Amino acid sequence: MFDLKAYLKVKQQAVNTALRKLWDDTEPYPSLLVQAMRYSLEAGGKRMRPILCIAATEAVGASEADVMPAACALELIHTYSLIHDDLPAMDDDYLRRGKPTCHKAFNEAAAILAGDALQTAAFEVLADARQHQGGDPLKWLEVVHLIARAAGYSGMVQGQMIDISSEGKGITLEELEMLHRLKTGALIEASVRAGAILGGGNFHEVAALGAYGRHIGLAFQVADDILNVEGTPEILGKPVGSDRDLQKATFPSLMGLQKAKLHARELIDTALGELRIFGKKGKPLAALGRYIVERKR
Amino acid sequence: MFDLKAYLKVKQQAVNTALRKLWDDTEPYPSLLVQAMRYSLEAGGKRMRPILCIAATEAVGASEADVMPAACALELIHTYSLIHDDLPAMDDDYLRRGKPTCHKAFNEAAAILAGDALQTAAFEVLADARQHQGGDPLKWLEVVHLIARAAGYSGMVQGQMIDISSEGKGITLEELEMLHRLKTGALIEASVRAGAILGGGNFHEVAALGAYGRHIGLAFQVADDILNVEGTPEILGKPVGSDRDLQKATFPSLMGLQKAKLHARELIDTALGELRIFGKKGKPLAALGRYIVERKR
Numbered sequence: 406m407f408d409l410k411a412y413l414k415v416k417q418q419a420v421n422t423a424l425r426k427l428w429d430d431t432e433p434y435p436s437l438l439v440q441a442m443r444y445s446l447e448a449g450g451k452r453m454r455p456i457l458c459i460a461a462t463e464a465v466g467a468s469e470a471d472v473m474p475a476a477c478a479l480e481l482i483h484t485y486s487l488i489h490d491d492l493p494a495m496d497d498d499y500l501r502r503g504k505p506t507c508h509k510a511f512n513e514a515a516a517i518l519a520g521d522a523l524q525t526a527a528f529e530v531l532a533d534a535r536q537h538q539g540g541d542p543l544k545w546l547e548v549v550h551l552i553a554r555a556a557g558y559s560g561m562v563q564g565q566m567i568d569i570s571s572e573g574k575g576i577t578l579e580e581l582e583m584l585h586r587l588k589t590g591a592l593i594e595a596s597v598r599a600g601a602i603l604g605g606g607n608f609h610e611v612a613a614l615g616a617y618g619r620h621i622g623l624a625f626q627v628a629d630d631i632l633n634v635e636g637t638p639e640i641l642g643k644p645v646g647s648d649r650d651l652q653k654a655t656f657p658s659l660m661g662l663q664k665a666k667l668h669a670r671e672l673i674d675t676a677l678g679e680l681r682i683f684g685k686k687g688k689p690l691a692a693l694g695r696y697i698v699e700r701k702r
Numbered sequence: 703m704f705d706l707k708a709y710l711k712v713k714q715q716a717v718n719t720a721l722r723k724l725w726d727d728t729e730p731y732p733s734l735l736v737q738a739m740r741y742s743l744e745a746g747g748k749r750m751r752p753i754l755c756i757a758a759t760e761a762v763g764a765s766e767a768d769v770m771p772a773a774c775a776l777e778l779i780h781t782y783s784l785i786h787d788d789l790p791a792m793d794d795d796y797l798r799r800g801k802p803t804c805h806k807a808f809n810e811a812a813a814i815l816a817g818d819a820l821q822t823a824a825f826e827v828l829a830d831a832r833q834h835q836g837g838d839p840l841k842w843l844e845v846v847h848l849i850a851r852a853a854g855y856s857g858m859v860q861g862q863m864i865d866i867s868s869e870g871k872g873i874t875l876e877e878l879e880m881l882h883r884l885k886t887g888a889l890i891e892a893s894v895r896a897g898a899i900l901g902g903g904n905f906h907e908v909a910a911l912g913a914y915g916r917h918i919g920l921a922f923q924v925a926d927d928i929l930n931v932e933g934t935p936e937i938l939g940k941p942v943g944s945d946r947d948l949q950k951a952t953f954p955s956l957m958g959l960q961k962a963k964l965h966a967r968e969l970i971d972t973a974l975g976e977l978r979i980f981g982k983k984g985k986p987l988a989a990l991g992r993y994i995v996e997r998k999r
Binding site for chain 2: 436489492494512515517522525529533537542543562
């Protein structure tokens with residue numbers, strides 16, 4: 406029986422250690438900017454994207470150390486997107502993971518700039534030549550491209566733009582699914598693909614893991630919508646029903662709660678099917694997939 | 703006699719053509735996000751950073767085509783920084799290059815996201831594998847790293863953070879210089895360095911061009927401060943004295959106008975001294991340096 410809880414704990418610690426090391430050289434007097442960046446980076450994220458990246462690289466037979474810069478970069482990009490999503494001009498959220506959002510803890514300008522600099526830092530980490538001694542620079546360039554595509558105007562940022570533009574407007578289930586495939590799905594898929602590519606996976610392995618990532622990415626959002634209906638503020642770290650307050654379309658609101666749960670389950674089953682070719686090495690990814698729909702926060 | 707005006711025109715056209723090609727595939731129906739990105743990108747920028755990058759690569763004997771992706775990436779990053787700098791939470795500017803700023807022409811959320819996506823696009827362009835067939839991927843990775851460092855928490859964004867934090871506070875000339883070395887100098891130096899590295903410049907050539915870039919970067923800002931005192935709104939495309947209204951320290955306010963002019967001239971002279979080893983091939987960079995202090999907008 407694979408112990409996911411222990412796996413997550415070990416990997417979270419490894420990722421957190423690597424993330425902390427990024428700013429060791431600016432200690433003991435970090436600038437206000439770096440303080441704001443670290444505030445959000447260390448606010449208790451689950452490190453889901455880095456762990457997916459690491460688990461994917463392990464599935465193709467490589468190890469954590471081979472992909473750690475990519476794992477860190479993915480978390481930096483995810484954190485920047487959360488800071489900007491929470492801004493007054495966007496979702497105007499004041500709590501994130503049970504703590505004041507970056508613009509509440511600092512100020513709006515600092516939050517915009519902390520997000521900007523976290524995004525830049527992601528690409529700085531990916532391209533840091535010291536990390537690549539012995540590695541294949543062409544693969545790292547491919548991963549820079551992959552992550553940039555997933556994070557930008559044809560991925561995450563496009564999804565956020567559609568999301569805020571569609572508030573209060575009726576959208577269809579197909580439009581909602583497209584929105585989330587862009588807003589969260591693209592970066593999750595890129596996380597898995599990056600791990601597979603850097604780990605030396607062959608064409609079929611990268612394709613299978615890409616498909617796995619695409620399905621769990623959407624399942625993650627469906628599960629998130631369900632949690633936003635069923636959770637409590639203590640567990641969620643944010644007000645329950647905040648999506649509803651903004652008149653946002655969600656999977657439960659468009660499909661009904663039971664059908665949304667079924668949809669999440671089906672997506673995960675399809676994702677797990679892609680893992681067959683990896684045998685035992687796919688176990689962490691399978692457990693992560695199941696966790697995504699079964700988690701309580 | 704080197705004809706800078708003709709040189710600038712030819713290079714601007716080449717850069718504009720390359721920038722327009724980046725979004726050809728999203729035509730004929732660009733998303734609102736891409737519209738906002740292109741609005742600012744096509745608002746009449748001088749393409750100073752791309753042209754410096756190209757001129758540097760020509761100084762070491764390579765050609766425009768070898769560095770065009772880097773030239774585009776530099777303009778994408780510069781444009782993103784202008785959009786975010788103009789936001790209400792930052793400088794709250796409503797005019798840029800004579801046109802409404804991005805958040806005025808669209809809205810605040812669209813402007814934040816357009817800036818975010820322009821930054822991502824810069825790294826996407828740099829890493830685009832199709833551009834590197836035949837090129838050395840390690841050099842491109844080095845340039846990703848160089849540009850990310852110059853644009854992020856130890857460069858441009860840090861400079862902007864210090865700039866807004868010091869509004870209305872007295873700062874010294876040394877602090878003002880540090881601020882501008884970060885806010886505008888770092889990316890200008892990176893533009894020149896990127897051209898030198900990708901063009902195959904040797905260690906001494908890259909170092910000399912780096913020093914040239916560092917000096918003209920600061921001279922550019924001193925000249926900008928002088929223009930903000932002496933210009934007219936028609937020429938500047940923004941209200942005259944807007945820096946003074948925000949109680950921002952400037953080189954003229956701390957040194958006096960005449961000393962500031964002398965300072966700019968001295969910086970340019972030092973920069974031009976670095977070009978000696980390039981002989982005739984350094985002429986465009988020399989003319990660009992002179993233009994920076996003599997321009998009227």
